[in-house]
Amino acid sequence: MNEPRTIPPRLRDRLYAALTLVLAALLLPAAFARRPGHARELACHWALALRFPAEDLTGLTDGTRAAFSAARTEALWRHRQLIGLTSGYRDPAVQQRMFEEEARRRGSATAARMLVLPAAESPHVRGIALDVRPHEGARWLEEHGARYDLYRIYDNEWWHFEHHPQRRGTPPRRLAHPGERRTGWTPATPATYDLEPAAEKTPRPRLGPPRRERTTCPNERSTAAPSSPGDRQRPRAAS
Incomplete structure (x- = not known):
């Protein structure tokens, strides 16, 4: 069972709770002498430390x-x-x-x-x-x-x-x-935790004058020598 409400309180736990409360009350004067502004919290801490050592x-x-x-x-x-x-x-x-x-x-x-x-x-x-x-x-x-x-x-x-x-x-x-x-x-x-996926960022506009595209006339012949299979660009290794 996952829900604590489905499990009835045990007599032993009730007895422990009563005894711990009495012990905290007995420790209250000493706690007040130690920390006047936090006596109840300190007495509780002492009593629970004895209950759960x-x-x-x-x-x-x-x-x-x-x-x-x-x-x-x-x-x-x-x-x-x-x-x-x-x-x-x-x-x-x-x-x-x-x-x-x-x-x-x-x-x-x-x-x-x-x-x-x-x-x-x-x-x-x-x-x-x-x-x-x-x-x-x-x-x-x-x-x-x-x-x-x-x-x-x-x-x-x-x-x-x-x-x-x-x-x-x-x-x-x-x-x-x-x-x-x-x-x-x-x-x-x-x-x-995994949160909602963040929205994709919009690419920032490129600063400076626009880049000119080189145009080639239809009748213009390339003067470069034809590339051989060995000259083809090899794929980059994964980083």
């Missing part, structure tokens, strides 16, 4: 990390929802290896692109992609993430979100899978 936010762009921290701070304090990170930034070599392994497993690069993109096209390599958990957290982020320019991108990946501040709260058209081409909007780095 394996997550790693390093490598994300500053904007992506700030947006994600703000979003899950609101999710925890206002709606009692946890949002953990399973995968964020990926090293290009790791991403490319994932793609090649998936291509071998599925039999072709085209089939692999339905689940994994090569390193040159992956938003994980650029540090703007977030794979989140659990299902309830992903559902919350899908409904409220636009306020932070965090958007779900693929139909077949409920966990995958990307930070696109240039969208300014307007969700892009969702793709069926990572291999589908993106048209109609410009992402943060245009090389990541």
